[in-house]
Every structure is written in C-alpha cells, then in structure tokens.
Amino acid sequence: MPDFGLQVYNQSNVLQIDSTYKNLALRAKGSVAATTATAQGDWFYATVTVSAGVSPVMAFRCPVACYLRQTTIANGNITYLFLVKGNSQIVQYWIFDDPVQATRSGNYGLQVFNSAGSLVFDSRSKYMRVLDSVRGNGNLSDPIEAGFTRSYSGLPAVVQGQLRFRVTNNATGQPPAITVFGALEQVAPTFSGTNITFAMMPSAVVQYSVNQNVPPGQFHTAYDYLVLDVANI
Incomplete structure (x- = not known):
C-alpha cells in the first residue's frame, strides 16, 4: 500500500501510479545494420555497445529472422551480439533501465516520490509497456x-x-x-x-x-x- 500522496487510476478503476510504482524506463534506443559475415553465408553479425547502467533490459525487432546470440559486460559497458539472416538488415533496439538512468525531454511534467524522497515516476520518461509473455x-x-x-x-x-x-x-x-x-x-x-x-x-x-x-x-x-x-x- 502507498504511504501517502498521489494515486492515479485508469478508466477501469485500476490503480496505475502511486508512491510504490516501479517500472523500467527508456535509457537508449537506436538501430544497427548486420554487416559482419559469418561462416554461414546468409547470416551476419551486428553488435550494440552501451553503458552497462544499473539493470538494463534490451528489446529488439528486425524484419528478418534474428536473435540475441551473446551478451558481455566489460569495462563498465554491455555489448549485445545479434545474429541476423541477411546482409545489411537493420536491427532496432530499445534499452530500458532503472528510472534514475532514464532519458527525459522537456522541463515540465509530473513527478511522484515515495516517503524516502526517491523518484518513482516522471511523466517525461517513457516506461516499458508489456503486451505478452x-x-x-x-x-x-x-x-x-x-x-x-x-x-x-x-x-x-x-x-x-x-x-x-x-x-x-x-x-x-x-x-x-x-x-x-x-x-x-x-x-x-x-x-x-x-x-x-x-x-x-x-x-x-x-x-x-x-x-x-x-x-x-x-x-x-x-x-x-x-x-x-x-x-x-
């Protein structure tokens, strides 16, 4: 239960935001072309390297078959290695992380803090929206x-x-x-x-x-x- 303060409900009267709200927020996004050849001629590698952050979660999509082959952490960075079916095919990616790492735009919006003074929600952040498992x-x-x-x-x-x-x-x-x-x-x-x-x-x-x-x-x-x-x- 929230300790005090703001509560936000949706049209179905389901609680959405209060001082106990927790979610991961967008930290980085981009796209990368798979151009490094593999021994298997029609599959190519693509890599993305970013700061390791706090607790990153990476989502991706690609118009051809692709999968995350390997993830490594070194020197404060995390590297994602994709294997993609097709030369120069584009992998789009979105990296979500602890809200303190979030990328925000603008100077106006709503912020919600808990009783310890920690930020739990910022309307300028873009939070992870789960559709399915x-x-x-x-x-x-x-x-x-x-x-x-x-x-x-x-x-x-x-x-x-x-x-x-x-x-x-x-x-x-x-x-x-x-x-x-x-x-x-x-x-x-x-x-x-x-x-x-x-x-x-x-x-x-x-x-x-x-x-x-x-x-x-x-x-x-x-x-x-x-x-x-x-x-x-």
Missing part, C-alpha cells in the same frame, strides 16, 4: 518447432530470455574417411508490422576434421520472451 516449458514437440505467429496492438518488440537451441552432429562418408558436421538451430523471431513469427531455424554448420574431438550434441528446450509495445518510444 511467450514461453515454452521444454516440450520436444513444442509448436515453436514448426513456428507460430502472434499479432499485437502497437509495435511489438521482444526481450529475449532463455534461448531454445539444438546442436546435432551428423556424419558422412565411409570409414576411415568420415566427416562430421555440427549443425546449430535456434529460435529466431521475425517481425512484420504488428506480427511476430517465432520458429526454429538453422544458423550455423561446423565441419570437424578427422583429428578433432567432436563435442556431444546439445538441446536446450525451454524458451521465453517478453513482448513489449515500443510504438512512439
């Missing part, structure tokens, strides 16, 4: 294997949580001339207007030499995404 619990026959599409209001982008991926090893040839290939498949969302298509697809193949130790196959089945509305943010 898309997740799977690890079922091997999950619908995401074939793919499915969901439609939303606004402009949807996703925060990637767990990444569903599979690495399988396949051998060709006859002894002793056997070649082993390791194939990577993972979920790579595709965005089109208000639609998002979630589907497994291949993104890399590794050929192992005769003298190499071939690592065992891997399969992480669970996945989860938070869908945000980034329209006019």
Whole structure:
C-alpha cells in the first residue's frame, strides 16, 4: 500500500501510479545494420555497445529472422551480439533501465516520490509497456518447432530470455574417411508490422576434421520472451 500522496487510476478503476510504482524506463534506443559475415553465408553479425547502467533490459525487432546470440559486460559497458539472416538488415533496439538512468525531454511534467524522497515516476520518461509473455516449458514437440505467429496492438518488440537451441552432429562418408558436421538451430523471431513469427531455424554448420574431438550434441528446450509495445518510444 502507498504511504501517502498521489494515486492515479485508469478508466477501469485500476490503480496505475502511486508512491510504490516501479517500472523500467527508456535509457537508449537506436538501430544497427548486420554487416559482419559469418561462416554461414546468409547470416551476419551486428553488435550494440552501451553503458552497462544499473539493470538494463534490451528489446529488439528486425524484419528478418534474428536473435540475441551473446551478451558481455566489460569495462563498465554491455555489448549485445545479434545474429541476423541477411546482409545489411537493420536491427532496432530499445534499452530500458532503472528510472534514475532514464532519458527525459522537456522541463515540465509530473513527478511522484515515495516517503524516502526517491523518484518513482516522471511523466517525461517513457516506461516499458508489456503486451505478452511467450514461453515454452521444454516440450520436444513444442509448436515453436514448426513456428507460430502472434499479432499485437502497437509495435511489438521482444526481450529475449532463455534461448531454445539444438546442436546435432551428423556424419558422412565411409570409414576411415568420415566427416562430421555440427549443425546449430535456434529460435529466431521475425517481425512484420504488428506480427511476430517465432520458429526454429538453422544458423550455423561446423565441419570437424578427422583429428578433432567432436563435442556431444546439445538441446536446450525451454524458451521465453517478453513482448513489449515500443510504438512512439
């Protein structure tokens, strides 16, 4: 319960803002082209590096299949590495963080503080708007294997949580001339207007030499995404 002060309700009489309000606010946004080639000819890398901030959450969208491959933190910065299907395709991103890190514009608006004097809401900030949660619990026959599409209001982008991926090893040839290939498949969302298509697809193949130790196959089945509305943010 709030300790004192302002309370704001919506038209359904649901409490929206008071001194206990907490949400992440926009700190940075931008776009980046995927132009760094990978060993798999039709997939390209794109990277975004920003200040690590306090507790960043990054949402993204792209008109072709793409996914967040890796996140690293070093020297006070955080770097996001995307893998994108297609050369020079554009990844849009939005980074939300603790409200003290928020990007604000203008000199007028409403601010709400709690009893400790900490700012909990500023009308000049652009807060995270959650539309949906898309997740799977690890079922091997999950619908995401074939793919499915969901439609939303606004402009949807996703925060990637767990990444569903599979690495399988396949051998060709006859002894002793056997070649082993390791194939990577993972979920790579595709965005089109208000639609998002979630589907497994291949993104890399590794050929192992005769003298190499071939690592065992891997399969992480669970996945989860938070869908945000980034329209006019």
